[in-house]
Amino acid sequence: MTSLAELSQIESNRNTGGAQKARILAVDDTPDILMLLKLLLGLDYDVTTATSGDEAINAVKDKTFDLIILDVMMPGLSGFETLQRLQLLPNFGTTPVIFLTAADDAANELHGLGLGAHDYIAKPFKPSLLLLRINNIVQRITIQKELSSALNSRAKSEERLRFVMEATGEGIWDWLVASDSLINNASWCRIVGLDEHKLEHSMAFVKSLIHPEDLELVSRALDACLDHDEPLAIEHRVRHANGHYVWVEKKGRVVERSEDGTAVRMVCSVRDISERKKMEAEYRRLALFDPLTGLPNRRLLIDRLQQTISQYRRDGESGAILFIDMDRFKEVNDTYGHDTGDQLLIEVGRRLSACIRTSDTVARLGGDEFVVMLTQLHEDREANKGYAAKVAQKILESLGKPYHLGPVVCSSSPSIGLVMFSGTEGETVDSLIRNADTVMYEAKQSGRNSLRIAD
Template identity: 35%
Template sequence: MLSPAPQAKILVVEDETIVARDIHAQLLEMGYNPVGHATQGEEAIVMVADLLPDLVLMDIQLAGVMDGIAAAQIIRDRYALPVVFLTAYAADDVLARAKLTEPFGYILKPFSERELRTVLEMALFKYQADAKLQATVLHTQAILDNMADGVITINTHGIVESYNLAASTIFGYTPDEVIGHNISMLMPEPYRSEHDHYLQHFRNTGEARIVGVARELEGRRQDGSVFPMSLTVSRIERGQQITFIGLIRDVTQHRLDMEEIRRLAFYDPLTGLPNRRLLLDRLKQAMVTSSRTGQHGALMFLDLDHFKLLNDSLGHDVGDILLQQVATRLTSCVREGDSVARLGGDEFVVLLEALSVHDHEAATQAEAIANKILDHLGRPYQLRANNYTSTPSIGIVVFLEDSETMDELIKKADVAMYQAKAAGRNTTRFFDPAMQAAAATYSELEKDLRNGLANQEFVLHYQVQVKVDNNKLHEPTITGVEALVRWNSGSRGMVPPAQFIQLAEETGMILPLGQWVLETACAQLVEWAKSPRTANWTMAVNVSASQFAKADFVTNVYSALEKTGARPELLKLELTESMLVVDIEEIILKMNAIRARGVSFSLDDFGTGYSSLSYLKRLPLTQLKIDRSFVRDVLTDPSDAVIARTIVALGHSLGLKVIAEGVETEGQRDFLTGIGVDAHQGYLFGKPVGVDALHTL
């Protein structure tokens, strides 16, 4: 974390005395110097002039005529000081107005000391960094002022005062045709209008926004043609007279030269694909990215089968046409962010990035793209008057991080490619035999999973959820269960969820599987309704992100209830925090529609995701579930204990029940019960079991 500027002076503008006093105390605790307190915008402007603080902490809603946004704009324009807004309002129109003042931070009330500290430190750091950057720009200006390029000087109204021969050559006007006229005659739109605005702003405020900033824009010659140019503006003052100096260079040829240099250096002239040099650069970056993210990458080396025979029979010019068409097809086969390169001859390389963190999944993803390439490149080509069929042989090496050199990876992919040729061509081979086996195993698992769905090989196990009384810790009461899907494969036996849930997500099979789980769980509720012991048990059902995202999810929930006759108030759908990241408004609409039928919602794995508290209070939840990762060490890790207490307090403050999962010891049970957890789930009370075994608990 950044350290606060030593005794940074902060002016607090807040019309609520208690809040201001609390902020004052927090600032002192953090090592800042709260130099003053204002309650009105007008008062704040006066105090800024007198106290010259380093930062202003500004409430938006203030007493008096002027609100915090208006006061902030004046403070910024006059004194260029950083302002951080405090507000209890997050309305779009308020945010839009606040953004116009270019604040250095924005904090929604109520806020924690950590949030306040972070925003203040970042605001002060950014302000200091901006000041250093401005000093660097001024130094650069002095150098640019002496460039021997086109030089034009203008006054504050944009009238040209001098115009050298180099400028005359660039624009095609003589000095007599330009001097005394507005500089806008040398500018096409939209630059002409922008320039008039800059000058008007300078005359009104004295602020010259474009001074010292090198820009590339377009100029307009006498013949009306438009050309790219670089422009640097500096400012000199002689007494009360201000003059702007523009240093201009026509960069047309420079751009053409640089583009040609880059093309020759990094791209294959025949196909337009990256060449070996650019490929190595991208591979290096891909390995660095893999180290940072933990995701695998893959390198494919492919060679066209019998390409030499084509060259020898129809000529190299026809062979070149094939290479160009192959390049086009290859590019269409890969994802955005992947790379296709030509090394030379008929050798191509495909670089895949951001594959799965799991090696077998990464191999499966790479194999899927390789199969797509085999299909596309195996289709007929039209080579002038000739119909021609070509196939590739592809070698693949999957990599993680930078454990191998780039040359080693290319060599391994090359070796795997020759293994593909030896296997009969028009096929794919992995360099690593284990990886090849993993890909085959994963493909076989996908096939078995589809058969399992068709053959109804899935069953539900149930793990009890209990209520524990502080006075009867050893006499828990079962209040419900969580339904957990299991795969009893005819060929594999009982398959753990970790081995098939992710695959079901990737292949879309989670949709029919999830609906089956929902309907089966509802049917079990109906069965339990026949027994007084189980009639009021609740049923928690996990919902996948792809399931919930479907437009017909609400309809599917209604259908499961109507089809089975289950009581909606006993059904509890468990969502994860990661599902709340995208399109929160659509999520709330769906949840409200389902909640209207009586179905409740629980937020699973709470504390491990990124849910915003502002969204959390809008969601129609009834329960938070403390993730097992916090429960596991709650007796030995003070941080986990604090997190557990915080989740309980937060949940209860929002009117929600709180359940803890992963409770395995009596010590965990006693601690969690003591801090107010409403329900428990874990091996201490029962493992997930089939419905028959459940009744023996």
């Protein structure tokens, strides 16, 4: 059949060089890395190099690329800043980006993926693995372009279109807007758990699968695509036939309009990104929460405290910081072992959480140090100080009770430093935590199991 023959020719052209080479922009401030990338990719791709974010921006202003490989840590513009500026350029469009960097911590990877990068690969990298990932991305983009071309050509048969749609490995639907009829491929059915042999549905049915919390967002994006010719690029949840929801990434555009500009036909690719979303959630948990106690960590505390200081600077309200250090924790660790010490810290976190309101924050800074941030207090600063002191006394009483940790019963008590804050000039996150730490140390020096309030 001609459709199979044509599809085979597409693959043959890609493998033999009959088609134009895909263009890749490699951006890195290390010449050796750029040389390695050119050697690795030069036979199969048209590779352009840039040594800075500014050079990359100028390159994309001049021409389009099929893929951008971008270092994160560069002098001047970082890779993250470069990507954000590239996304504003007409030539960038939806160009896939791979971050290739030595900054391989979870927070940076989460941030990079959140900016829209397709992949995040740590240095030193395995050349074979990098090449495989690049080939997969470029092949997918190439087939999507062929799909768009096929859709715009009425001479192409629907059967050939179906083969191309399946070749992407992604869900695809082709929407005839006026009739509300939607033709889909089997991959789309697999994503939502429907019969793979039923390849036509209505748009009304497709919308009924969208999570209620996401429906308005998706509807606005579709309207913008139909009415203003904006490309569709959105992530949302859809209901699987088994009842659970899966995360999908949709990319599409109007491929046919009538003489008066009305949208006639729209095509969209649908990719299951549930695993990526799980990974992002896990990265966020690791980046912002203490893995032992599940409490916010230093990073998240600093972020919340900074936002609160800025708010109080505008509104004139006040809050309190309680810096808590567990007395003789090292003795518990040394006597009963680290497992028991960890159990004690988990119990401390639980008791602290029980002493405060949901609007407040308990964070573990590390070791046996915790911080409680009290917010949404009264306007009167002295009344707030009295309330904060009562909470501190409640914490003293709660944390001073014996700890039943499996077969072990042990004791520990807190030393607490209390500092009030209201966002006045000169108050910073660092100064507040440092001051609270200082008065906590004074409480510990005075005999432990006590509270010291800053003047």
